[in-house]
Amino acid sequence: MNRKYRKTVIAGNWKMNKTPTETKAFMTEFKAILPKGRWCDIALCVPAVCITTAVRAMRETRVGIGAENCNANPSGAYTGEIAANMLADAGCKYVIIGHSERRAMGETDQDVNAKVKAAMEQGLIPIMCCGESLEQRELGITNEWIAMQIKSGLAGIPEEKIRKLVIAYEPIWAIGTGKTATPEQAEEVCEHIRSVIRKLYGSKNARAISILYGGSMNERNAFELLAQPDIDGGLIGGASLVPEKFVQIIEAANQPTA
Numbered sequence: 001m002n003r004k005y006r007k008t009v010i011a012g013n014w015k016m017n018k019t020p021t022e023t024k025a026f027m028t029e030f031k032a033i034l035p036k037g038r039w040c041d042i043a044l045c046v047p048a049v050c051i052t053t054a055v056r057a058m059r060e061t062r063v064g065i066g067a068e069n070c071n072a073n074p075s076g077a078y079t080g081e082i083a084a085n086m087l088a089d090a091g092c093k094y095v096i097i098g099h100s101e102r103r104a105m106g107e108t109d110q111d112v113n114a115k116v117k118a119a120m121e122q123g124l125i126p127i128m129c130c131g132e133s134l135e136q137r138e139l140g141i142t143n144e145w146i147a148m149q150i151k152s153g154l155a156g157i158p159e160e161k162i163r164k165l166v167i168a169y170e171p172i173w174a175i176g177t178g179k180t181a182t183p184e185q186a187e188e189v190c191e192h193i194r195s196v197i198r199k200l201y202g203s204k205n206a207r208a209i210s211i212l213y214g215g216s217m218n219e220r221n222a223f224e225l226l227a228q229p230d231i232d233g234g235l236i237g238g239a240s241l242v243p244e245k246f247v248q249i250i251e252a253a254n255q256p257t258a
């Protein structure tokens with residue numbers, strides 16, 4: 001982290017977990033133990049049907065609610081899909097875009113790019129995900145792959161908008177496997193992502209953009225991961241489903257930075 005130049009963001013991704021009723025119960029518990037200090041931004045990205053409940057429950061707090069996906073089109077005949085303006089109107093502040101679990105369902109870099117643009121047009125903060133598979137890591141093409149995902153995801157996003165976006169590096173082999181990237185592995189790729197942003201948008205923007213790590217981040221390994229200079233927060237799956245664990249990760253972000 002580096003609080004001097006950029007925001008620290010601790011974001012939860014609930015994936016397909018919790019009903020609206022369970023969301024309400026979580027938020028009550030979470031609110032009761034939420035740290036008062038403001039050393040980081042906090043986001044919880046929840047299933048679409050839980051957004052209203054979550055927004056209502058966290059209205060008086062500093063926790064921003066987010067969605068886990070959006071459609072790139074403004075409206076129309078897309079049965080089952082949700083447009084970015086609907087999310088914004090429902091009270092969302094964030095939206096995860098290009099998660100590897102969605103890419104595995106067929107989402108392409110072009111889709112990701114269109115969704116990032118649609119989200120930004122509605123004033124949502126996209127949390128754009130990238131990450132390599134185990135095979136790609138073993139082939140030694142991690143950096144090239146990530147650079148391609150970032151470049152295509154950001155195609156056509158102008159310089160003045162780039163700081164309104166958050167990037168999440170999530171190595172696919174570390175998601176839900178309990179196999180966290182080492183702090184050094186995670187730092188290496190996050191630093192690389194920043195260098196890609198530097199080439200595209202200049203050093204000031206590269207210094208200002210928040211890059212999160214995701215993949216089996218939990219209350220035990222968060223401190224060390226967040227201590228890395230280019231890891232500006234976390235995108236947390238499993239551990240964000242338990243208020244105490246999520247709060248411990250938020251507390252791990254309260255450490256001295258450069």
Ligand code: 13P
Pocket residue numbers: 013099170174175176177178214215216217235236237238239
């Ligand atoms: P886990 O923290 O459960 O590994 O999930 C990470 C993730 O995919 C967050 O988007």
